[in-house]
Amino acid sequence: MKIYKRLLTFTGNLPSFLVPYFFVTLFMSVFSLLNFTMMIPLLDILFNSDTSFQIPDKLLTLNDFHFNMDFIKEYAYQEFGILMLEKGKLSALMLICLFTFLASLFTNIFRYIERRLAENYRRTTIASLRTSVFQRVLSLDIGYLTNSRKSDIMARSTTDVTESENAFGALVTFIKDPIMLVIFFSTLIYISPKMTMFVFLILPVSGISIGLIAKKLKQVSHNLQDISGSLLGVLDETIVGMRVVKGFNADKYVSSSFEKYNQGYVKAFRDFASKRELASPLSEVLGVFFVGVLLYLGGTIVLSEDATLTAAEFMAYLVLFTQVLNPVKAISGNLSSIQRGMAATERIFELLDTEPKIKDKSDAKSLNKFDKGIEFKGVSFGYEDKDVLKDINFKLEKGKMLALVGPSGGGKSTLADLIPRFYDPRSGKIEIDGHDVKDYTLSSLRSHMGIVTQESILFNDTIYNNIAFGTETTLEEVEKAAKIANAHEFIIKTEEGYNSVIGDRGSKLSGGQKQRLSIARAILKNPDILILDEATSALDTESEKLVQDAIQHLMKGRTVLVIAHRLSTIQEADKILVIKEGQVVEEGTHVDLMAVENGMYKRLQEMQEYSK
Numbered sequence: 244m245k246i247y248k249r250l251l252t253f254t255g256n257l258p259s260f261l262v263p264y265f266f267v268t269l270f271m272s273v274f275s276l277l278n279f280t281m282m283i284p285l286l287d288i289l290f291n292s293d294t295s296f297q298i299p300d301k302l303l304t305l306n307d308f309h310f311n312m313d314f315i316k317e318y319a320y321q322e323f324g325i326l327m328l329e330k331g332k333l334s335a336l337m338l339i340c341l342f343t344f345l346a347s348l349f350t351n352i353f354r355y356i357e358r359r360l361a362e363n364y365r366r367t368t369i370a371s372l373r374t375s376v377f378q379r380v381l382s383l384d385i386g387y388l389t390n391s392r393k394s395d396i397m398a399r400s401t402t403d404v405t406e407s408e409n410a411f412g413a414l415v416t417f418i419k420d421p422i423m424l425v426i427f428f429s430t431l432i433y434i435s436p437k438m439t440m441f442v443f444l445i446l447p448v449s450g451i452s453i454g455l456i457a458k459k460l461k462q463v464s465h466n467l468q469d470i471s472g473s474l475l476g477v478l479d480e481t482i483v484g485m486r487v488v489k490g491f492n493a494d495k496y497v498s499s500s501f502e503k504y505n506q507g508y509v510k511a512f513r514d515f516a517s518k519r520e521l522a523s524p525l526s527e528v529l530g531v532f533f534v535g536v537l538l539y540l541g542g543t544i545v546l547s548e549d550a551t552l553t554a555a556e557f558m559a560y561l562v563l564f565t566q567v568l569n570p571v572k573a574i575s576g577n578l579s580s581i582q583r584g585m586a587a588t589e590r591i592f593e594l595l596d597t598e599p600k601i602k603d604k605s606d607a608k609s610l611n612k613f614d615k616g617i618e619f620k621g622v623s624f625g626y627e628d629k630d631v632l633k634d635i636n637f638k639l640e641k642g643k644m645l646a647l648v649g650p651s652g653g654g655k656s657t658l659a660d661l662i663p664r665f666y667d668p669r670s671g672k673i674e675i676d677g678h679d680v681k682d683y684t685l686s687s688l689r690s691h692m693g694i695v696t697q698e699s700i701l702f703n704d705t706i707y708n709n710i711a712f713g714t715e716t717t718l719e720e721v722e723k724a725a726k727i728a729n730a731h732e733f734i735i736k737t738e739e740g741y742n743s744v745i746g747d748r749g750s751k752l753s754g755g756q757k758q759r760l761s762i763a764r765a766i767l768k769n770p771d772i773l774i775l776d777e778a779t780s781a782l783d784t785e786s787e788k789l790v791q792d793a794i795q796h797l798m799k800g801r802t803v804l805v806i807a808h809r810l811s812t813i814q815e816a817d818k819i820l821v822i823k824e825g826q827v828v829e830e831g832t833h834v835d836l837m838a839v840e841n842g843m844y845k846r847l848q849e850m851q852e853y854s855k
């Protein structure tokens with residue numbers, strides 16, 4: 244229940260929902276009760292035609308009003324009896340019909356309001372839960388997102404939220420039904436304490452048996468959600484990698500992996516369903532058993548010499564009892580979806596409670612101006628237990644260009660990721676303008692950086708929005724950036740120009756076009772520090788030239804750290820670091836490094852020359 248208490252408070256204004264909801268439910272229950280108790284006079288009129296009503300010597304008046312069942316009952320019977328004597332039984336019957344209709348009308352009006360209130364609250368709560376999940380995912384550090392499976396996070400943010408939403412609907416019955424139960428049970432006690440005592444004795448038996456099933460359901464449900472996450476993952480990977488799947492004729496491979504999870508899901512679901520389906524028939528059988536026993540018990544009271552219960556009251560009791568069974572059944576029936584939702588909500592909260600490891604220090608200051616440069620001082624880093632960078636030292640002064648080269652897997656991208664604090668070093672420190680990067684707020688630190696990655700990261704939105712990327716910019720500024728990035732020409736040739744939507748991850752564009760859009764985005768941001776991870780995928784000569792030209796424009800006047808895969812592009816660099824197995828093995832300008840006999844840089848240059 245702790246989980247649901249947290250879920251219920253998610254919108255932050257629980258009382259503003261609970262107070263009106265409580266009163267609406269109260270009115271609904273009272274009118275519903277009135278509706279059913281109308282049965283007693285109705286049955287009396289129809290079947291007890293020989294019971295004659297005598298006008299009492301002292302009439303009850305509203306001045307004697309006491310808010311208790313006895314007064315209400317006696318007053319109603321007196322007025323009703325007078326009406327029957329004066330106007331006849333048919334008029335009395337008509338009045339009962341009218342009362343029944345009105346009670347039913349009000350019950351339904353309040354039921355409608357109750358539904359609307361609950362539904363509104365559910366929607367806003369779940370919407371706010373969804374937003375929180377998204378915000379949390381946004382706040383998590385890159386290390387967490389790559390280490391835990393993407394599909395797992397996807398499942399938690401989609402199917403789990405839906406489960407939670409379903410359960411939420413069931414949850415309000417836990418607020419509504421107790422109100423109904425209290426009102427109905429009080430009436431049952433009033434009509435016959437003896438029979439109600441018996442009901443109280445027996446109801447917990449059914450409660451416990453259904454509770455046991457619910458507990459089992461929760462365990463199975465957790466399992467079910469995990470497998471459903473894996474299924475989603477296979478589907479996602481297959482769709483994203485469809486070109487490779489088809490190209491390698493790997494349909495069988497992905498199908499078998501999908502089938503494995505699919506069968507696992509079927510098995511887990513079967514397990515779950517066999518337990519879930521047991522809850523409903525079990526409560527049905529128990530319900531019928533109770534009614535049977537009650538019929539017998541009530542019958543003996545009615546038929547006994549000193550009957551404390553009239554036949555009409557007994558019938559009304561039975562009808563009211565079936566109405567009590569409804570909320571009891573609803574609660575037990577909802578337990579399964581609540582248990583399922585509880586497991587899902589627990590998984591969502593696990594994600595919400597994951598604190599990012601990389602965050603602002605409490606006394607972090609803002610990096611307002613980038614003045615001097617970046618310096619790595621004895622930096623070492625590793626993913627999990629693997630060492631990737633060992634004792635890296637270098638200085639990159641403002642306005643200069645530093646290039647990283649070396650064999651694949653040497654740690655170049657990892658090194659670049661440390662500057663915007665996508666990861667923090669294990670030891671040593673990185674300084675900007677003489678202060679540890681950890682002393683600055685993340686947002687101010689990153690506001691000085693532009694990052695162009697190997698893969699162009701684009702979103703399914705317009706070209707304009709992909710370049711502006713959330714900043715308030717005019718079309719002129721976006722156009723200017725696109726022109727510098729050699730992108731304007733192709734953009735205006737698209738059907739809707741800057742308003743053309745570029746498809747999922749930019750699927751409607753060529754590789755070179757995508758790269759030029761990413762470059763335009765970086766140009767628009769106008770960062771002091773540029774981190775450039777050169778694309779490895781080869782473009783045709785024409786496109787390559789346009790991209791290279793755009794990169795030259797982008798680098799102008801900035802502090803640049805470039806991860807170079809084509810050595811021809813970095814001959815102008817102020818400094819080149821050759822990185823192998825996480826260490827700097829050579830350092831200098833192009834001319835310096837070419838002069839090193841048997842040096843790695845020289846070898847790499849020669850290899851690239853040779854392969855041209």
Ligand SMILES: Nc1ncnc2c1ncn2[C@@H]1O[C@H](COP(=O)(O)OP(=O)(O)OP(=O)(O)O)[C@@H](O)[C@H]1O
Nearest residue numbers: 389390626627631650651652653654655656657658
């Ligand atoms: N998220 C990660 N979790 C664990 N290991 C990782 C992760 N990212 C990279 N690695 C490992 O760290 C090492 C360095 O990788 P990195 O991407 O920095 O190399 P690189 O020099 O940039 O390679 P390339 O030139 O091929 O891009 C590699 O051995 C790689 O397997």
